[in-house]
Amino acid sequence: MEGAERVFERLVRDHQDRIYALGFALTGNRHDAEEVAQDTFMRAFRALCTYPPERVRELKQRAWLHRIAVNVVRNRVRGVRPRLVELNGSEPSHASGPEEDVMMRAEIDSLAARVAALPLRYREAVVLRHVHELSYAEAAEALGQPVGTVKANVHRGLKMLRGENHDNGDA
Amino acid sequence: MTTATLDLRRLGDVRAPEGFAGRVLAQAGMADSYAIFDTVLGPVYVAWNRLGVSAAMRSKSAVEFEEWFDHEIGRQLVRVAPPDDLAAKIEDQLEGNRRMRFDLRGLTPFSQAVLRKTLEIPRGQVRPYGWIAREIGHPAAVRAVGTALANNPIPYFIPCHRVIRTDGVIGNYGGGGPEAKRQILTLEGVQLKRLQELAESGLRYEGVRTTKVFCFPTCYHGRHAREENFVYFHDVAEARAAGYRPCKDCRPAAVA
Secondary structure, X not given: OHHHHHHHHHHHHHHHHHHHHHHHHHHOOHHHHHHHHHHHHHHHHHHHHHOOHHHHHHOOXXXXXXXXXXXXXXXXXXXXXXXXXXXXXXXXXXXXXXHXXXXXXXXXXXXXXXXXXXXXXXXXXXXXXXXXXXXXXXHXXXXXXXXXXXXXXXXXXXXXXXXXXXXXXXO | XXXXXXXXXXXXXXXXXXXXXXXXXXXXXXXXXXXXXXXXXXXXXXXXXXXXXXXXXXXXXXXXXXXXXXXXXXXXXXEOOOOOOHHHHHHHHHHOOOOOOEOOOOOOHHHHHHHHXXXXXXXXXXXXXXXXXXXXXXXXXXXXXXXXXXXXXXEOOEOHHHEEOOOOOOOOOOOOHHHHHHHHHHHOOOOHHHHHHHHHOOOOEEEEOXXXXXXXXXXXXXOOOOHHHEEEEOOHHHHHHOOOEEOOOOOOOOOO
16 A cells, blocks of 8 residues: 555656646646546546556556546546636636746647537547657557547547538547 | 647647645645644644644744644645635634544554543633543553643644643643643633632632532533532542532543
8 A cells, every 4th residue: 555655646746747738638628627637646546556566567657547537538528518618717726927928828728629629539539649649559548449440530630620621520 | 731730739738737746645645735724823734634634733834834744744745725614613623513533643542542532621621631541541641641642733623732730730732832721721711820729729629519519620510509619629539528429521530
Protein backbone atom coordinates (compact mmCIF):
# COMPACT_ATOMS: atom_id res chain seq x y z
CA MET A 1 0.00 0.00 0.00
CA GLU A 2 2.81 2.33 0.94
CA GLY A 3 4.40 1.46 -2.40
CA ALA A 4 1.22 2.24 -4.33
CA GLU A 5 1.03 5.66 -2.67
CA ARG A 6 4.56 6.53 -3.68
CA VAL A 7 3.96 5.36 -7.24
CA PHE A 8 0.78 7.37 -7.36
CA GLU A 9 2.42 10.56 -6.14
CA ARG A 10 4.99 10.32 -8.93
CA LEU A 11 2.33 9.40 -11.43
CA VAL A 12 0.37 12.56 -10.63
CA ARG A 13 3.42 14.81 -10.79
CA ASP A 14 4.73 13.28 -14.02
CA HIS A 15 1.48 13.16 -15.95
CA GLN A 16 -0.72 15.93 -14.57
CA ASP A 17 -0.10 18.35 -17.44
CA ARG A 18 -0.60 15.73 -20.08
CA ILE A 19 -3.81 14.34 -18.62
CA TYR A 20 -5.19 17.80 -17.93
CA ALA A 21 -4.45 18.81 -21.52
CA LEU A 22 -6.16 15.66 -22.71
CA GLY A 23 -9.21 16.45 -20.61
CA PHE A 24 -9.18 19.99 -21.91
CA ALA A 25 -9.02 18.92 -25.55
CA LEU A 26 -11.76 16.37 -25.03
CA THR A 27 -14.19 18.54 -23.07
CA GLY A 28 -13.39 21.98 -24.45
CA ASN A 29 -13.27 23.87 -21.17
CA ARG A 30 -10.96 24.15 -18.21
CA HIS A 31 -13.48 23.38 -15.54
CA ASP A 32 -14.45 20.02 -17.03
CA ALA A 33 -10.81 19.38 -17.85
CA GLU A 34 -9.95 19.52 -14.19
CA GLU A 35 -12.84 17.23 -13.31
CA VAL A 36 -11.83 14.71 -15.94
CA ALA A 37 -8.19 14.80 -14.90
CA GLN A 38 -9.11 14.40 -11.22
CA ASP A 39 -11.44 11.50 -11.98
CA THR A 40 -8.77 9.88 -14.11
CA PHE A 41 -6.21 10.02 -11.35
CA MET A 42 -8.68 8.84 -8.72
CA ARG A 43 -9.54 5.81 -10.82
CA ALA A 44 -5.87 5.16 -11.36
CA PHE A 45 -5.31 5.41 -7.63
CA ARG A 46 -8.05 2.93 -6.77
CA ALA A 47 -6.70 0.53 -9.37
CA LEU A 48 -3.10 0.88 -8.21
CA CYS A 49 -4.10 -0.06 -4.67
CA THR A 50 -5.44 -3.39 -5.92
CA TYR A 51 -2.65 -4.25 -8.36
CA PRO A 52 0.11 -6.62 -7.30
CA PRO A 53 3.55 -4.91 -7.18
CA GLU A 54 4.87 -6.55 -10.35
CA ARG A 55 1.89 -5.34 -12.31
CA VAL A 56 2.45 -1.82 -11.02
CA ARG A 57 6.09 -2.00 -12.03
CA GLU A 58 5.36 -3.15 -15.55
CA LEU A 59 2.59 -0.65 -16.09
CA LYS A 60 2.92 1.52 -19.18
CA GLN A 61 1.74 4.54 -17.27
CA ARG A 62 1.13 6.93 -20.11
CA ALA A 63 -0.90 4.57 -22.23
CA TRP A 64 -2.78 3.36 -19.18
CA LEU A 65 -3.75 6.89 -18.12
CA HIS A 66 -4.83 7.79 -21.65
CA ARG A 67 -7.14 4.84 -21.68
CA ILE A 68 -8.63 5.72 -18.29
CA ALA A 69 -9.13 9.35 -19.30
CA VAL A 70 -10.88 8.35 -22.52
CA ASN A 71 -13.23 6.15 -20.51
CA VAL A 72 -13.89 8.88 -17.97
CA VAL A 73 -14.92 11.23 -20.77
CA ARG A 74 -17.03 8.57 -22.45
CA ASN A 75 -18.85 7.83 -19.21
CA ARG A 76 -19.56 11.39 -18.28
CA VAL A 77 -20.82 12.33 -21.72
CA ARG A 78 -23.59 9.83 -21.26
CA GLY A 79 -24.89 11.92 -18.41
CA VAL A 80 -23.71 15.48 -18.96
CA ARG A 81 -23.51 17.37 -22.21
CA PRO A 82 -20.31 19.36 -22.53
CA ARG A 83 -20.94 22.91 -21.45
CA LEU A 84 -20.60 25.36 -24.29
CA VAL A 85 -20.16 28.62 -22.44
CA GLU A 86 -18.54 29.53 -19.19
CA LEU A 87 -20.98 32.07 -17.78
CA ASN A 88 -18.82 33.62 -15.13
CA GLY A 89 -15.19 33.74 -16.04
CA SER A 90 -14.10 33.32 -12.45
CA GLU A 91 -12.41 29.98 -12.66
CA PRO A 92 -10.60 29.44 -9.36
CA SER A 93 -6.85 29.22 -9.69
CA HIS A 94 -6.30 28.86 -13.40
CA ALA A 95 -3.55 31.37 -13.19
CA SER A 96 -3.71 33.83 -16.05
CA GLY A 97 -0.47 35.57 -16.86
CA PRO A 98 0.29 38.82 -18.65
CA GLU A 99 -1.75 40.31 -21.51
CA GLU A 100 -0.28 38.32 -24.38
CA ASP A 101 -0.98 35.14 -22.46
CA VAL A 102 -4.58 36.21 -22.19
CA MET A 103 -4.74 36.49 -25.99
CA MET A 104 -3.14 33.10 -26.42
CA ARG A 105 -5.48 31.69 -23.87
CA ALA A 106 -8.53 32.99 -25.65
CA GLU A 107 -7.30 31.51 -28.94
CA ILE A 108 -6.62 28.19 -27.36
CA ASP A 109 -9.97 28.19 -25.59
CA SER A 110 -11.83 28.85 -28.82
CA LEU A 111 -9.85 26.15 -30.59
CA ALA A 112 -10.74 23.75 -27.78
CA ALA A 113 -14.39 24.72 -28.09
CA ARG A 114 -14.29 23.89 -31.80
CA VAL A 115 -12.81 20.50 -31.08
CA ALA A 116 -15.35 19.93 -28.33
CA ALA A 117 -18.15 20.44 -30.84
CA LEU A 118 -17.09 17.31 -32.74
CA PRO A 119 -19.03 14.12 -32.02
CA LEU A 120 -17.17 12.20 -29.34
CA ARG A 121 -15.95 9.32 -31.52
CA TYR A 122 -14.23 11.72 -33.91
CA ARG A 123 -13.12 14.04 -31.16
CA GLU A 124 -11.27 11.42 -29.15
CA ALA A 125 -9.53 10.04 -32.22
CA VAL A 126 -8.45 13.48 -33.42
CA VAL A 127 -7.26 14.53 -29.98
CA LEU A 128 -5.12 11.48 -29.37
CA ARG A 129 -3.63 11.48 -32.84
CA HIS A 130 -3.14 15.18 -33.44
CA VAL A 131 -3.11 16.88 -30.06
CA HIS A 132 -1.15 14.25 -28.22
CA GLU A 133 0.54 12.91 -31.33
CA LEU A 134 0.13 9.27 -30.53
CA SER A 135 0.74 6.77 -33.30
CA TYR A 136 -2.35 5.14 -34.74
CA ALA A 137 -1.44 1.97 -32.89
CA GLU A 138 -1.18 3.80 -29.56
CA ALA A 139 -4.39 5.71 -30.15
CA ALA A 140 -6.16 2.50 -31.08
CA GLU A 141 -4.99 0.94 -27.84
CA ALA A 142 -6.18 3.86 -25.74
CA LEU A 143 -9.54 3.90 -27.48
CA GLY A 144 -9.97 0.14 -27.50
CA GLN A 145 -10.74 0.23 -31.23
CA PRO A 146 -9.18 -1.28 -34.37
CA VAL A 147 -6.58 0.88 -36.06
CA GLY A 148 -8.72 1.18 -39.20
CA THR A 149 -11.61 2.63 -37.21
CA VAL A 150 -9.33 5.17 -35.59
CA LYS A 151 -7.88 6.23 -38.92
CA ALA A 152 -11.33 6.71 -40.38
CA ASN A 153 -12.50 8.68 -37.35
CA VAL A 154 -9.44 10.93 -37.38
CA HIS A 155 -9.99 11.59 -41.04
CA ARG A 156 -13.67 12.45 -40.65
CA GLY A 157 -12.99 14.53 -37.56
CA LEU A 158 -10.35 16.63 -39.28
CA LYS A 159 -12.63 17.11 -42.22
CA MET A 160 -15.35 18.44 -39.96
CA LEU A 161 -12.90 20.70 -38.17
CA ARG A 162 -11.83 22.22 -41.47
CA GLY A 163 -15.46 22.95 -42.12
CA GLU A 164 -15.78 20.60 -45.04
CA ASN A 165 -19.21 19.15 -45.11
CA HIS A 166 -19.83 15.99 -43.22
CA ASP A 167 -21.94 13.87 -45.51
CA ASN A 168 -22.81 11.00 -43.19
CA GLY A 169 -22.27 12.10 -39.63
CA ASP A 170 -23.89 8.97 -38.21
CA ALA A 171 -21.45 6.39 -39.51
CA MET B 1 -5.49 22.58 -45.06
CA THR B 2 -2.83 21.38 -42.69
CA THR B 3 -3.25 24.43 -40.45
CA ALA B 4 -6.00 22.75 -38.47
CA THR B 5 -3.67 19.87 -37.72
CA LEU B 6 -0.82 22.17 -36.78
CA ASP B 7 -2.94 24.28 -34.46
CA LEU B 8 -4.27 21.25 -32.69
CA ARG B 9 -0.86 20.53 -31.29
CA ARG B 10 -1.10 23.69 -29.21
CA LEU B 11 -3.94 22.18 -27.23
CA GLY B 12 -1.47 19.63 -25.98
CA ASP B 13 0.69 22.34 -24.42
CA VAL B 14 -1.97 23.38 -21.94
CA ARG B 15 -0.69 22.90 -18.41
CA ALA B 16 -2.54 21.71 -15.35
CA PRO B 17 -3.59 24.63 -13.13
CA GLU B 18 -1.60 25.50 -10.07
CA GLY B 19 -2.25 23.25 -7.11
CA PHE B 20 -3.81 20.54 -9.24
CA ALA B 21 -1.49 17.76 -8.09
CA GLY B 22 -2.09 18.73 -4.47
CA ARG B 23 -5.84 18.58 -4.90
CA VAL B 24 -5.60 15.13 -6.47
CA LEU B 25 -3.39 13.86 -3.66
CA ALA B 26 -5.79 15.37 -1.13
CA GLN B 27 -8.68 13.58 -2.77
CA ALA B 28 -6.79 10.31 -2.57
CA GLY B 29 -6.34 10.90 1.16
CA MET B 30 -2.60 11.33 0.73
CA ALA B 31 -2.56 15.01 1.49
CA ASP B 32 -4.46 17.21 3.91
CA SER B 33 -6.12 20.47 3.01
CA TYR B 34 -5.78 23.49 5.22
CA ALA B 35 -7.18 26.96 5.62
CA ILE B 36 -7.05 29.81 8.08
CA PHE B 37 -10.00 30.16 10.32
CA ASP B 38 -10.82 33.10 12.59
CA THR B 39 -11.56 32.22 16.18
CA VAL B 40 -11.93 34.18 19.38
CA LEU B 41 -8.25 33.46 19.86
CA GLY B 42 -7.34 34.99 16.54
CA PRO B 43 -6.45 33.17 13.35
CA VAL B 44 -6.03 29.42 13.65
CA TYR B 45 -4.67 27.17 10.92
CA VAL B 46 -6.88 24.13 10.49
CA ALA B 47 -6.02 21.03 8.45
CA TRP B 48 -8.36 18.21 7.50
CA ASN B 49 -8.73 15.24 5.18
CA ARG B 50 -11.33 12.62 4.35
CA LEU B 51 -11.19 11.19 7.85
CA GLY B 52 -11.79 14.47 9.61
CA VAL B 53 -9.92 17.37 11.16
CA SER B 54 -6.28 16.42 11.51
CA ALA B 55 -4.57 19.45 13.01
CA ALA B 56 -5.13 22.94 14.34
CA MET B 57 -2.48 25.40 15.36
CA ARG B 58 -2.06 29.08 16.09
CA SER B 59 0.89 29.63 13.81
CA LYS B 60 2.38 32.97 12.92
CA SER B 61 2.45 32.23 9.21
CA ALA B 62 1.43 29.65 6.65
CA VAL B 63 5.07 28.66 6.31
CA GLU B 64 5.38 28.07 10.03
CA PHE B 65 2.23 25.97 10.03
CA GLU B 66 3.38 23.93 7.04
CA GLU B 67 6.72 23.24 8.68
CA TRP B 68 5.07 22.24 11.91
CA PHE B 69 2.66 19.95 10.08
CA ASP B 70 5.44 18.37 8.08
CA HIS B 71 7.38 17.70 11.26
CA GLU B 72 4.47 16.44 13.39
CA ILE B 73 2.24 14.71 10.86
CA GLY B 74 4.44 14.28 7.82
CA ARG B 75 1.77 14.24 5.13
CA GLN B 76 1.46 16.53 2.12
CA LEU B 77 -0.40 19.73 2.83
CA VAL B 78 -2.46 21.74 0.36
CA ARG B 79 -3.80 25.20 1.02
CA VAL B 80 -7.41 25.70 -0.04
CA ALA B 81 -10.13 28.28 0.39
CA PRO B 82 -11.94 27.68 3.71
CA PRO B 83 -15.22 25.79 3.21
CA ASP B 84 -18.22 28.07 3.75
CA ASP B 85 -19.70 26.04 6.56
CA LEU B 86 -16.50 25.44 8.48
CA ALA B 87 -16.97 28.38 10.85
CA ALA B 88 -20.44 27.23 11.85
CA LYS B 89 -19.28 23.63 12.21
CA ILE B 90 -16.44 24.58 14.49
CA GLU B 91 -18.72 26.71 16.63
CA ASP B 92 -21.17 23.78 16.93
CA GLN B 93 -18.34 21.47 17.82
CA LEU B 94 -17.17 23.71 20.65
CA GLU B 95 -20.74 24.10 21.87
CA GLY B 96 -21.06 20.35 21.96
CA ASN B 97 -23.89 20.33 19.41
CA ARG B 98 -21.93 18.36 16.90
CA ARG B 99 -19.46 15.55 16.86
CA MET B 100 -16.83 16.39 14.33
CA ARG B 101 -14.67 13.62 13.04
CA PHE B 102 -10.97 13.70 13.75
CA ASP B 103 -8.07 12.00 12.08
CA LEU B 104 -5.90 10.78 14.93
CA ARG B 105 -3.86 8.31 12.88
CA GLY B 106 -0.27 8.20 13.94
CA LEU B 107 -1.02 8.75 17.62
CA THR B 108 -0.64 5.92 20.09
CA PRO B 109 -3.82 4.15 21.22
CA PHE B 110 -3.26 5.69 24.65
CA SER B 111 -3.11 9.23 23.27
CA GLN B 112 -6.17 8.58 21.16
CA ALA B 113 -8.08 7.36 24.21
CA VAL B 114 -7.05 10.46 26.15
CA LEU B 115 -8.16 12.79 23.36
CA ARG B 116 -11.45 11.00 22.78
CA LYS B 117 -12.21 11.19 26.49
CA THR B 118 -11.34 14.89 26.51
CA LEU B 119 -13.99 15.42 23.84
CA GLU B 120 -16.62 14.40 26.39
CA ILE B 121 -15.96 17.35 28.68
CA PRO B 122 -18.75 19.87 28.09
CA ARG B 123 -18.14 23.52 27.45
CA GLY B 124 -17.91 25.59 30.60
CA GLN B 125 -16.62 22.68 32.68
CA VAL B 126 -13.21 21.39 33.64
CA ARG B 127 -11.82 18.05 34.80
CA PRO B 128 -8.54 17.12 36.44
CA TYR B 129 -5.88 15.09 34.62
CA GLY B 130 -6.47 12.22 37.03
CA TRP B 131 -10.08 11.98 35.92
CA ILE B 132 -9.06 11.25 32.34
CA ALA B 133 -6.55 8.68 33.56
CA ARG B 134 -9.16 6.87 35.62
CA GLU B 135 -11.88 7.06 32.98
CA ILE B 136 -9.72 5.47 30.29
CA GLY B 137 -8.68 2.69 32.64
CA HIS B 138 -5.13 3.79 33.47
CA PRO B 139 -5.60 5.47 36.86
CA ALA B 140 -1.88 5.69 37.55
CA ALA B 141 -0.96 7.25 34.23
CA VAL B 142 -1.69 10.85 35.19
CA ARG B 143 1.58 12.22 33.88
CA ALA B 144 1.19 10.31 30.63
CA VAL B 145 -2.22 11.94 30.25
CA GLY B 146 -0.53 15.30 30.67
CA THR B 147 1.97 14.45 27.97
CA ALA B 148 -0.71 13.20 25.59
CA LEU B 149 -2.70 16.40 26.06
CA ALA B 150 0.37 18.59 25.68
CA ASN B 151 0.94 16.96 22.28
CA ASN B 152 -2.67 17.30 21.21
CA PRO B 153 -2.38 18.02 17.47
CA ILE B 154 -5.87 19.55 17.41
CA PRO B 155 -6.04 21.88 20.42
CA TYR B 156 -9.15 23.99 20.75
CA PHE B 157 -11.22 21.47 18.72
CA ILE B 158 -10.32 18.69 21.10
CA PRO B 159 -10.73 20.77 24.24
CA CYS B 160 -7.60 19.89 26.17
CA HIS B 161 -7.95 23.36 27.71
CA ARG B 162 -10.78 21.88 29.81
CA VAL B 163 -8.33 19.64 31.64
CA ILE B 164 -6.62 21.36 34.58
CA ARG B 165 -4.54 20.44 37.58
CA THR B 166 -6.28 19.53 40.83
CA ASP B 167 -4.14 22.01 42.74
CA GLY B 168 -5.75 24.83 40.79
CA VAL B 169 -2.69 25.60 38.71
CA ILE B 170 -3.99 26.14 35.25
CA GLY B 171 -1.34 23.94 33.67
CA ASN B 172 0.35 24.35 30.37
CA TYR B 173 -1.43 24.52 27.06
CA GLY B 174 -0.12 23.44 23.70
CA GLY B 175 -2.49 25.78 21.92
CA GLY B 176 -0.70 28.92 23.05
CA GLY B 177 0.48 28.72 26.66
CA PRO B 178 -1.34 29.08 29.99
CA GLU B 179 -2.57 32.58 29.07
CA ALA B 180 -4.48 31.25 26.05
CA LYS B 181 -5.88 28.45 28.17
CA ARG B 182 -7.14 30.91 30.77
CA GLN B 183 -8.62 33.06 28.03
CA ILE B 184 -10.57 30.24 26.39
CA LEU B 185 -11.88 28.92 29.69
CA THR B 186 -13.08 32.37 30.69
CA LEU B 187 -14.81 32.72 27.34
CA GLU B 188 -16.48 29.41 27.94
CA GLY B 189 -17.83 30.69 31.22
CA VAL B 190 -15.57 28.95 33.72
CA GLN B 191 -15.07 30.96 36.90
CA LEU B 192 -11.37 30.51 37.24
CA LYS B 193 -11.01 32.69 40.28
CA ARG B 194 -13.46 30.64 42.29
CA LEU B 195 -11.86 27.41 41.09
CA GLN B 196 -8.48 28.63 42.17
CA GLU B 197 -9.70 29.70 45.60
CA LEU B 198 -11.21 26.27 46.18
CA ALA B 199 -8.06 24.54 45.03
CA GLU B 200 -5.90 26.66 47.30
CA SER B 201 -7.95 25.59 50.30
CA GLY B 202 -7.57 21.98 49.19
CA LEU B 203 -11.26 21.65 48.37
CA ARG B 204 -11.71 19.49 45.29
CA TYR B 205 -15.38 18.53 45.30
CA GLU B 206 -18.57 20.37 45.64
CA GLY B 207 -21.70 18.79 47.13
CA VAL B 208 -25.26 19.96 47.38
CA ARG B 209 -26.92 19.45 50.76
CA THR B 210 -30.40 18.89 49.36
CA THR B 211 -29.45 16.17 46.87
CA LYS B 212 -26.54 14.60 48.72
CA VAL B 213 -24.63 14.41 45.44
CA PHE B 214 -21.08 15.63 45.02
CA CYS B 215 -19.51 16.84 41.78
CA PHE B 216 -16.41 18.42 40.38
CA PRO B 217 -16.75 22.17 40.70
CA THR B 218 -18.10 23.49 37.35
CA CYS B 219 -20.30 20.41 36.81
CA TYR B 220 -23.61 21.81 35.71
CA HIS B 221 -25.67 19.58 37.96
CA GLY B 222 -25.14 21.87 40.89
CA ARG B 223 -26.02 25.01 38.97
CA HIS B 224 -29.44 25.61 40.50
CA ALA B 225 -28.49 25.02 44.12
CA ARG B 226 -28.67 27.95 46.50
CA GLU B 227 -25.35 29.27 47.68
CA GLU B 228 -26.00 28.23 51.30
CA ASN B 229 -26.63 24.62 50.27
CA PHE B 230 -23.16 24.04 48.86
CA VAL B 231 -20.71 22.00 50.86
CA TYR B 232 -17.10 21.36 49.89
CA PHE B 233 -14.92 18.30 50.38
CA HIS B 234 -11.21 17.65 50.34
CA ASP B 235 -11.48 14.15 48.97
CA VAL B 236 -13.87 11.41 47.95
CA ALA B 237 -13.66 9.59 51.30
CA GLU B 238 -14.75 12.69 53.13
CA ALA B 239 -17.71 13.18 50.83
CA ARG B 240 -18.80 9.58 51.10
CA ALA B 241 -18.43 9.67 54.89
CA ALA B 242 -20.79 12.64 54.92
CA GLY B 243 -23.34 10.51 53.08
CA TYR B 244 -22.88 11.95 49.60
CA ARG B 245 -22.72 9.93 46.40
CA PRO B 246 -20.71 10.86 43.30
CA CYS B 247 -22.51 12.62 40.47
CA LYS B 248 -23.32 10.23 37.65
CA ASP B 249 -22.52 12.83 35.09
CA CYS B 250 -19.15 14.29 35.97
CA ARG B 251 -18.14 11.09 37.84
CA PRO B 252 -15.76 12.53 40.46
CA ALA B 253 -15.35 8.92 41.63
CA ALA B 254 -16.18 5.59 40.06
CA VAL B 255 -19.96 5.34 40.08
CA ALA B 256 -21.15 2.03 41.48
